[in-house]
Amino acid sequence: MTTKIKDIELEQKLIEHRHQLHENPELSFEEYETTKALKGWLAEAGVEMLDLPLETGVLAVIRGEKPGPVICLRTDIDALPIQEATGLPFASKVPGKMHACGHDFHTVSILGATLLLNARKAELEGTVKVIFQPAEENGGGAVKVLETGVLDDVQAIFGMHDMPHIPTGTIGIKPGPLMAAVDKFTIDVEGTGTHAAAPDKGIDSILVSAHIMTALQSIVARNISPLNNAVISVTRLEAGNTWNVLPQTAQMEGTVRTFQEHVRDQIPAKMQRVVEGVAAGLGAKGTLHFTKLGPATINNEKLANWAVETAKASGLNVITPTPSTAGEDFAEYMKKIPGAFFFMGVSGNSGLHHPDLIIDEKAILPSAKFFADLAVDMLKKVTDL
Numbered sequence: 001m002t003t004k005i006k007d008i009e010l011e012q013k014l015i016e017h018r019h020q021l022h023e024n025p026e027l028s029f030e031e032y033e034t035t036k037a038l039k040g041w042l043a044e045a046g047v048e049m050l051d052l053p054l055e056t057g058v059l060a061v062i063r064g065e066k067p068g069p070v071i072c073l074r075t076d077i078d079a080l081p082i083q084e085a086t087g088l089p090f091a092s093k094v095p096g097k098m099h100a101c102g103h104d105f106h107t108v109s110i111l112g113a114t115l116l117l118n119a120r121k122a123e124l125e126g127t128v129k130v131i132f133q134p135a136e137e138n139g140g141g142a143v144k145v146l147e148t149g150v151l152d153d154v155q156a157i158f159g160m161h162d163m164p165h166i167p168t169g170t171i172g173i174k175p176g177p178l179m180a181a182v183d184k185f186t187i188d189v190e191g192t193g194t195h196a197a198a199p200d201k202g203i204d205s206i207l208v209s210a211h212i213m214t215a216l217q218s219i220v221a222r223n224i225s226p227l228n229n230a231v232i233s234v235t236r237l238e239a240g241n242t243w244n245v246l247p248q249t250a251q252m253e254g255t256v257r258t259f260q261e262h263v264r265d266q267i268p269a270k271m272q273r274v275v276e277g278v279a280a281g282l283g284a285k286g287t288l289h290f291t292k293l294g295p296a297t298i299n300n301e302k303l304a305n306w307a308v309e310t311a312k313a314s315g316l317n318v319i320t321p322t323p324s325t326a327g328e329d330f331a332e333y334m335k336k337i338p339g340a341f342f343f344m345g346v347s348g349n350s351g352l353h354h355p356d357l358i359i360d361e362k363a364i365l366p367s368a369k370f371f372a373d374l375a376v377d378m379l380k381k382v383t384d385l
Helices: 002-021 031-044 101-117 142-149 205-223 261-281 302-313 332-333 362-384
Strands: 048-051 058-063 067-074 123-132 158-162 170-172 176-179 181-190 230-239 249-258 285-292 298-301 317-319 339-347
Touching: 002 031, 002 101, 002 123, 002 362, 031 048, 031 058, 031 101, 058 101, 067 101, 067 332, 067 362, 101 123, 101 158, 101 362, 123 142, 123 362, 142 317, 142 332, 158 302, 158 332, 158 362, 176 339, 181 205, 181 261, 205 230, 205 261, 230 261, 249 261, 261 285, 298 302, 298 332, 298 339, 302 339, 302 362, 332 339, 339 362
Parallel strands: 067 123, 067 158, 158 339, 170 317
Antiparallel strands: 048 058, 058 123, 170 339, 176 298, 181 249, 181 285, 230 249
């Protein structure tokens, strides 16, 4: 009976905290009030905080009463530049900004795990660091945290993303590739401008761009093994400024998503060959600018399998999720630290990054309790990695 009352009290507190965060969303590297609020909630609970030499973000630590390894729980705290359309009583008060990706859910879930762990120090055979990370959405926050060195002693790291299409009470755990590497490209096409009524007098940069877009799809269809995965999407084509002139230049922009690093490494050269070759064949010049952003999120097999055991013991339904071609900068930690990342079900009404996304707040407490249980369990196991 006592445990149930405590659960109810914690759940209500976390829901109230989420409402405050949801009403006051802040974009990447602008999470000043979010940082202030988190520090206040942690201090009120008597949770120790360490110096994090960044303008935003918080680093908490729970030191167990027994010696052992150091692990880390990570959450992200930033919002998106989206106008909210949920109609919720605690909808965003900030025009053009919204927690449309569920980072407010992530934050209070891991906050709840931190509070639970702080009350379970006697069970901890080691130390748990908790990073409330800024700037996941623009992909720069994890790198900034790593550059500070505050996680240099961490032996394993864990995180999650809410998934609206997965029911509350269910968690997706999968060893190996879970989320894709994210790369960006820009293609400049230079032809010869001319009157639209006399196309033979110039080289149509729009037509050349269309041929390049079509040819790029042959890379995935015919140059990448069917046993591997890749997506090449052109998301912007910009050319011309009037109705009766064929423009001299055009520009395309887009993204590439991959799971296997060797596939990721192959694609820029294949794209360059298509861009330059197709453009030259039509008398134009094509130039590719390719930028590698975040790597793929690839779960450590042992950590993922151990997490399945914890999730089941915590009362969650465990599924093997379909990998997502979205990106996640948690992968930056995994380049240096063994890690596992999970999909937490929240029974949402629409997809992530959607202005009317509403999640089930009944998912908060089970998520918090799972991560607390996970930390306790992983401190006993990570020495076997």
